[in-house]
Amino acid sequence: MVxxxxxxxxxxxxxxxxxxxxxxxxxxxxxxxxxAKASVMALFPHTGRARIVGLTxxxxxxxxxxxxxxxxxxxxxxxxxxxxxxxxxxxxxxxxILGDRVRMKSxxxxxxxxxxxxxTRGALGGLSAAVGDAVHVMDxxxxxxxxxxxxxxxxxxVDIINHSHTVILVLTPGMGDEIQAIKAGVMEIADIFxxxxxxxxxxxxxxxxxxxxxxxxxxxxxxxxxxxxxxxxAGDEEAFARGVENLAGAAEQHFQMLxxxxxxxxxxxxxxxxxxxxxxxxxxxxxxxxxLAESGEMERIAIRIMKKETDPxxxxxEITRKYLDNIQASLRS
Amino acid sequence: MVxxxxxxxxxxxxxxxxxxxxxxxxxxxxxxxxxAKASVMALFPHTGRARIVGLTxxxxxxxxxxxxxxxxxxxxxxxxxxxxxxxxxxxxxxxxILGDRVRMKSxxxxxxxxxxxxxTRGALGGLSAAVGDAVHVMDxxxxxxxxxxxxxxxxxxVDIINHSHTVILVLTPGMGDEIQAIKAGVMEIADIFxxxxxxxxxxxxxxxxxxxxxxxxxxxxxxxxxxxxxxxxAGDEEAFARGVENLAGAAEQHFQMLxxxxxxxxxxxxxxxxxxxxxxxxxxxxxxxxxLAESGEMERIAIRIMKKETDPxxxxxEITRKYLDNIQASLRS
Numbered sequence: 001m002v003x004x005x006x007x008x009x010x011x012x013x014x015x016x017x018x019x020x021x022x023x024x025x026x027x028x029x030x031x032x033x034x035x036a037k038a039s040v041m042a043l044f045p046h047t048g049r050a051r052i053v054g055l056t057x058x059x060x061x062x063x064x065x066x067x068x069x070x071x072x073x074x075x076x077x078x079x080x081x082x083x084x085x086x087x088x089x090x091x092x093x094x095x096x097i098l099g100d101r102v103r104m105k106s107x108x109x110x111x112x113x114x115x116x117x118x119x120t121r122g123a124l125g126g127l128s129a130a131v132g133d134a135v136h137v138m139d140x141x142x143x144x145x146x147x148x149x150x151x152x153x154x155x156x157x158v159d160i161i162n163h164s165h166t167v168i169l170v171l172t173p174g175m176g177d178e179i180q181a182i183k184a185g186v187m188e189i190a191d192i193f194x195x196x197x198x199x200x201x202x203x204x205x206x207x208x209x210x211x212x213x214x215x216x217x218x219x220x221x222x223x224x225x226x227x228x229x230x231x232x233x234a235g236d237e238e239a240f241a242r243g244v245e246n247l248a249g250a251a252e253q254h255f256q257m258l259x260x261x262x263x264x265x266x267x268x269x270x271x272x273x274x275x276x277x278x279x280x281x282x283x284x285x286x287x288x289x290x291x292l293a294e295s296g297e298m299e300r301i302a303i304r305i306m307k308k309e310t311d312p313x314x315x316x317x318e319i320t321r322k323y324l325d326n327i328q329a330s331l332r333s
Numbered sequence: 334m335v336x337x338x339x340x341x342x343x344x345x346x347x348x349x350x351x352x353x354x355x356x357x358x359x360x361x362x363x364x365x366x367x368x369a370k371a372s373v374m375a376l377f378p379h380t381g382r383a384r385i386v387g388l389t390x391x392x393x394x395x396x397x398x399x400x401x402x403x404x405x406x407x408x409x410x411x412x413x414x415x416x417x418x419x420x421x422x423x424x425x426x427x428x429x430i431l432g433d434r435v436r437m438k439s440x441x442x443x444x445x446x447x448x449x450x451x452x453t454r455g456a457l458g459g460l461s462a463a464v465g466d467a468v469h470v471m472d473x474x475x476x477x478x479x480x481x482x483x484x485x486x487x488x489x490x491v492d493i494i495n496h497s498h499t500v501i502l503v504l505t506p507g508m509g510d511e512i513q514a515i516k517a518g519v520m521e522i523a524d525i526f527x528x529x530x531x532x533x534x535x536x537x538x539x540x541x542x543x544x545x546x547x548x549x550x551x552x553x554x555x556x557x558x559x560x561x562x563x564x565x566x567a568g569d570e571e572a573f574a575r576g577v578e579n580l581a582g583a584a585e586q587h588f589q590m591l592x593x594x595x596x597x598x599x600x601x602x603x604x605x606x607x608x609x610x611x612x613x614x615x616x617x618x619x620x621x622x623x624x625l626a627e628s629g630e631m632e633r634i635a636i637r638i639m640k641k642e643t644d645p646x647x648x649x650x651e652i653t654r655k656y657l658d659n660i661q662a663s664l665r666s
Contacts, residue, residue: 037646044644132645174507265639272635272645277622279649284617289610302605306598311377312465312605313370316612324661327653 011042017080017141019114026116029133037282040133043140050082050139053251054148054161057170062196065234066170067147069244071107074145081107082138082146085117086131086160114138128159129278132271135163158189162274165267166254168247170194171210173202191226192250198230198243222261224254288323344375350413350474352447359449362466370615373466376473383415383472386584387481387494390503395529398567399503400480402577404440407478414440415471415479418450419464419493447471461492462611465604468496491522495607498600499587501580503527504543506535524559525583531563531576555594557587621656 013021028036053070055063064085071081107113116138118130131148138146150160161167169190193210195203210228217225227250231243258264292298301319304310310318346354361369386403388396397418404414440446449471451463464481471479483493494500502523526543528536543561553559560583564576591597625631634652637643643651 041644041646045641048641268639269632269635272638273631275645276631276634276638276648276652279645280621280652281618282646283649283653284621285614288613288617298606298609299602301609302602305605305609306601308378308381311374312608312612313374313377313615315609316616319609319613320616320660324657328657 008039008042010039014039014043014137014140015046015142019111022114022137022141023116025137026118026134029130029137030118032286037133040136043136047136047139050135050143050146051255052135052139052146052148052164052166054150054164054167055170056150056161056167057194057196058172059151061170061172062234063149063151063170066194066196066231066244066247067149068107069240070147070248071113073244073248075107075110075112079144080112080142081114082135082141082143083113083115084131084134084138084146084148085115086127086148086150114141114143128163128274129282131160132163132275132278159274161189163271165258165264166191166251168192168194168251170196171206172197173200173206191224191254192247193226193228194247195228195230197233199233199236199239203230221266222257222263224257224263284327287326288319291323291326292319341372341375343372347372347376347470347473348379348475352444355447355470355474356449358470359451359467362463362470363451365619370466373469376469380469380472383468383476383479384588385468385472385479385481385497385499387483387497387500388503389483389494389500390527390529391505392484394503394505395567396482396484396503399527399529399564399577399580400482401440402573403480403581404446406577406581408440408443408445412477413445413475414447415468415474415476416446416448417464417467417471417479417481418448419460419481419483447474447476461496461607462615464493465496465608465611492607494522496604498591498597499524499584501525501527501584503529504539505530506533506539524557524587525580526559526561527580528561528563530566532566532569532572536563554599555590555596557590557596617660620659621652624656624659625652 010021010025014025025036025039029040055067057063067083071083074081107115116134118127118134135146135148148161148164167189169192171193173195195206195210197203207228207230214225214228220226229243229247229250231247232239234240258267289298292301297319301310301315305312305315343354343358347358358369358372362373388400390396400416404416407414440448449467451460451467468479468481481494481497500522502525504526506528528539528543530536540561540563547558550558562576562580562583564580565572567573591600622631625634630652634643634648638645638648
């Protein structure tokens with residue numbers, strides 16, 4: 001139910017699926033405008049219906065093409081789609097390049113496909129929180145499927161992708177060396193492995209490496225052994241389409257498995273904890289950091305640290321003492 | 334000067350360069366033991382002498398071999414060396430693999446080479462802070478050169494590498510696609526580009542791409558145009574040694590440029606600000622998060638969020654109200 005106090009125009013418009021209102025709120029969240037968070041809080045009770053699928057993988061692995069085709073598969077089933085493109089490796093473009101790629105392809109004119117990219121400007125570690133909020137907005141808009149696309153497999157990307165029900169890791173042949181280095185981190189988060197460009201040399205070796213890696217796992221949660229989906233070159237239309245169908249099928253199976261086991265609860269609890277940590281960061285730390293930056297105090301303290309007149313730990317204790325009152329005041333507002 | 338109150342045994346031992354005391358403190362910092370931060374505060378006035386060089390690049394780019402050889406170059410000049418290996422892409426191994434590689438090579442028996450790897454367990458974004466503290470410890474030990482080695486080029490890696498005076502980005506041929514995607518983020522942080530395994534096909538193309546990328550920059554801070562150092566296969570001993578000498582020379586030139594311009598101050602100010610932000614996180618957020626986790630309250634709130642009885646923002650406001658007193662108490666301790 002919409003709380004009468006929160007039943008502002010923008011909330012109702014977003015719940016009705018209006019693109020302009022949703023775009024504006026996502027932009028306001030990125031820009032950390034006051035009131036944006038309150039809108040997400042008002043939308044929160046109306047979320048939880050969308051199916052959220054995360055895709056990650058190295059740059060050049062072909063994620064955007066896959067996203068484009070997964071949209072097509074969903075649209076054929078009359079599902080509405082939201083796409084969120086995030087590129088934490090690039091502080092300048094944000095996910096703009098990824099997002100534009102998708103937008104420029106087949107779905108630019110489709111009103112039931114909503115594509116947004118998130119910039120990382122000024123995020124200071126708050127990128128995952130911004131992703132979570134943008135996903136909530138798309139969810140509240142009524143999108144059936146939300147695709148979150150990101151680059152890489154570091155901790156930040158893991159946080160971003162942990163907003164999803166199902167995580168797809170896109171690999172390409174010729175990554176032999178890399179797989180050794182990333183496997184420990186990725187094993188934990190990938191529900192489905194894709195070998196993209198599987199017509200290339202080395203696809204067999206990559207599949208073997210993934211298989212032996214999976215063979216080392218003694219027990220999979222929910223008995224879900226992550227499948228390895230091979231997808232051929234996008235040039236070979238028929239083989240490519242078949243691969244994407246297989247991928248969509250595997251994602252559907254994974255979602256059903258979550259529903260049929262206690263894993264959905266576990267995963268949603270993990271997501272809730274992550275969002276709680278991010279919200280605490282927003283309330284406890286952001287006001288202090290913003291004020292320090294705007295007042296020029298950050299600059300002055302940095303110079304004192306450089307001159308060894310103080311050290312970061314000592315300075316932060318002094319700052320905290322000073323700011324506790326401000327935080328208390330912000331809680332009353 | 335050592336403050337009499339801080340002149341504990343461990344501080345004096347670290348200032349005397351004792352490996353065991355330093356190792357223990359770094360481990361205690363990783364484990365967030367109480368008192369470890371206070372030791373870093375006591376060491377802080379004795380830091381600032383070491384030259385800190387960061388190396389980053391994709392897995393398999395050959396960073397460990399380069400680090401190994403850069404140690405040799407420094408040891409020939411009778412400089413003592415600290416190496417910190419950090420792998421944020423792997424929550425399980427930490428930098429253990431990187432660190433062990435270095436350790437197992439030529440310097441395992443050299444008492445003037447101190448190698449440590451940092452694990453990411455429980456870091457929750459605090460990895461960069463742990464790196465900063467470990468660098469301070471090595472600096473206080475009296476190491477002349479500290480090499481910080483990390484994987485990738487995401488925001489977290491940028492934070493890690495920003496503890497350095499000089500940042501080296503290690504690339505290998507055959508990264509054509511990737512360079513387009515990473516260049517925006519990396520342009521900002523790399524002081525020196527290395528094309529490693531430069532005997533491989535594609536080295537020329539990679540060099541051309543880097544050159545045209547650099548040609549687009551209208552003005553370099555301190556007139557430092559990042560040089561591109563080509564290093565041949567480690568198998569060709571003579572060519573490889575020459576490449577490493579060139580790299581060491583470029584790093585030395587970069588450091589002299591920093592000293593001769595206002596850039597050293599700018600860079601040290603950036604580092605001080607980053608450390609201040611991290612220390613604020615440690616004081617304001619960590620006690621709350623730790624207590625929520627230990628008391629089981631995190632679990633209970635996550636379940637309420639899942640049931641839509643509350644939302645992350647509302648819950649975090651309630652938590653903050655409750656914890657402000659605790660934070661105030663921690664400041665008095």
